[in-house]
Amino acid sequence: MTIGFIGLGIMGRPMSKNLIKAGYKLAVYDKFAKFDDLVALGAEGASSNKEAASKSDVVITMLPNSPHVKEAILGPGGVIEGIGPGKIVVDMSSIAPAASREVEEALKAKGAAFLDAPVSGGEPKAVDGTLAIMVGGDQKSFDTVKPILEKMGSSVTLVGDIGSGNITKLANQIVVALNIAAVSEAFVLAAKAGVDPVKVFDAIKGGLAGSTVMNAKIPMILDGNFKPGFRVELHIKDLQNALDTAHKLGVPVPLTAAVMETLQALKVDGMVASDHSAIIRYYEKLAQIEVRK
């Protein structure tokens, strides 16, 4: 079985390396990035999305957002021109669920299957092959590609039909953003009241207020360390998809909209490349205090 891998950025590159390590034959392509290193590891280089697809049984895409996925799959020289019955395209990008459904329609007309399979975990887990992968699509295609996905992730869950993977990812990103805002409001209040944030962390992390966000981000915040991790600009993209999707579905999400505005404020401050835990910087600025050790 040959796997086409399109999109060799911060995430796609280590993910494709894990597939090569697992013994899969790869046909790789990226419109902008070089991939000599992957060819040196045994992958075949392709000269277009179409060529990567035509050489493969399963095609994986890992791209920034909906327009990039639609262009790479449906655009001129795209995956759709190299695809046919029996082939499966797996989009592991985080995009709008409506875009996933649009791509599926077009591929179905050519006899190919499509799964949306966005990931959670960021670069470190892409490198380790321990991503959480949330899949939308049909059971048969899922069963076929599951062994491949398991080489990139430690948790691979079929959550529903096409688009469900990205719906689940948006739900994940809403919770993460709001949980960061939650610890931000709480710890800035405590710090301004003169209470040692290290002691507040110790006192509350084991109770109902505990969260993976608190455990992961408060130690970084206490060090003033906002190196990504997961960049503000990517969370802006995800929340924009969340807001668009929510509004189309008729689901008011006022707190998601509010935390989006704090991310926009960070963008104005030139912090798009900071870790999303920099949401606390917004509150620190408002309250004129820093939450530090």
Next chain:
Amino acid sequence: MTIGFIGLGIMGRPMSKNLIKAGYKLAVYDKFAKFDDLVALGAEGASSNKEAASKSDVVITMLPNSPHVKEAILGPGGVIEGIGPGKIVVDMSSIAPAASREVEEALKAKGAAFLDAPVSGGEPKAVDGTLAIMVGGDQKSFDTVKPILEKMGSSVTLVGDIGSGNITKLANQIVVALNIAAVSEAFVLAAKAGVDPVKVFDAIKGGLAGSTVMNAKIPMILDGNFKPGFRVELHIKDLQNALDTAHKLGVPVPLTAAVMETLQALKVDGMVASDHSAIIRYYEKLAQIEVRK
């Protein structure tokens, strides 16, 4: 050593029982509730706050909010009339930090020490003696009462000077309320998009979106079970104290203010006695869908 215990409600009653079980001599009093059961267990009944205090070395109060604490300690026939040098008053209620400081001033003038020591964990942990207790005050008084507090809690942390216990509790309650709102917006969106909320829970709980709130509340929400737990009306009280404190200190907390409004909407709907996870009912109503198994 005799311990005065004032306030024998849902929380204070099991807490005082744990002290009796541990072998302490208690003098108990409650302005409204009967306490025959505690007397039957060996406690001495007092006829006023003053009498409970005059018979004791350490006085614990466990009352609804700031006005009740101020009345019981500083009011006519209050603790302050039965107190003197060397005695320690420990208020375990969740109240405004400014009220704790006011009470401390008055008790200090009489030579007595004061600690604010609010708890987290609710009735089940009060019964089990596994509360998280966050203490503000001086190290010496803390060291004296710590063995007593350890009979009621599994975690007893001195977080700072007087008022710091309640600041920490407010930080805790901000995080809890916002984490409930976070899973509410996320799961209502997923449900309205037609994705099985059970699968969303399975797919995201192990990642960065994971939280104690998600693990504790989503299974109840999926069952449509909003039995408290922790009542909406109590979270309203805590967030009012959080907002008042934040505004006095100069800390804007816009998301805390927003989630307070969802609790107010539940109050309008007659749900003050529901568990605070009923915050999701606000969103379910807006989106005209229920997040259920």
